[in-house]
Amino acid sequence: MEKPVIILGAKGIAHPALEIFNSNKVVVYGFLDEDEKLHGQEINVVPILGNPEDEGFLKLVGKKCEAFVAVDDNKYRQFLVKMLNDNRKVQPINAIHHTAYISTDATIGHGNFVNAKVNVGAGATIGSHCIINSGAIIDHGSKVGDFVQLGAGSIANSNVTIEEGAFIGSGVILVSGITVGKNARIGAGSVVISDVKANDTVFGNPAASIKK
Template sequence: MKNNLLIIGASGHGKVVADIALKMNKWQNIAFLDDDKSLKSSMGLEVIGTSDDVFSHLAEYEVFVGIGNNGTRQRIHEMLETVEASIPVLIHPNAVIGNQVEIEHGTVVMAGAVVNCCTKIGKSCIINTGSTIDHDNCIEDFVHISPGAHLAGTVKVGQGTWLGIGSVVSNNINITNGCTVGAGAVVVKDISKPGIYIGVPVRRV
């Protein structure tokens, strides 16, 4: 493990990522890269360049993508993999992680989140504040589980899907890749077509 952490993205999501990294107390130095060249610091941490500068820092820094948009985060994360960057997992000290939980690199688990036993979470996911993921879930790569979303047992969420704030997924449900589930929506049946889903129970729009 390198002693320094570089976070790509210094705005909203990136600031929360930085706050978690600081609370983990694993890195001697934490800095940002951001494409807003007028930005010199964020969260009291220095912005040392733009995202294009990442390649010159790979020897000294672990790198984490602090960008909320699933597609953008995926693109940058996959680029970092091709150059063999060291990409950590960030877990807030107040998150609860069960036994036999597997979490891939580039994923962040935020304050108050609960991930129960035997769940697998892919790479570069966001498990946001106060969300709960129960037993035997499979969360594929580049998924965003928003604040206060709740997933019952044995749920599968496909790559790149975004579950909105306060959404609920019943047990034994499969949600396919590339879906957006709206705020407060309730999923009680499998979702097999990509798209935007809202309502109680959800319907495709």
């Protein structure tokens, strides 16, 4: 990658995203964050320049710089991605740690955060703008939708389907063949042995729905 990167967001996954780009010898031009108190500060000598909606910085995206959205909150992440799509006609790039393994016939979209020691198996499909934390496994034939988050050490066994916007906590085990519905949430350490409905929150071993 020849162009430097502007990272939108300076909290949460922003610092590890910087480390990922550094590990791949990609220059990070700076961070943009909505928190004005952070402006002028640095993360590992890389400056926090201003606001993600500042046209003065955004005009660099697509011409002189690539962009990566490093925001944990899905709604704000979606807003920033749409802004880049609409205003700059660009897709955010992927941040993939050099120790991650992605099978040669897996498919991966745009703007994904893939941290150290992630393993993506043969024939797996990952959408766009996902956050896949350290050591997560997405086994062969599994399908991960857009804006999905997988916690550190979570395991999606073979032929699992995780639909858009789902949140999978750290250390979760999803048994082969199940489907996790859109915007569902699975608590850390859970073992999920059956399908999870859209918008449902489950927890435990075996995982069960948490009544609201």
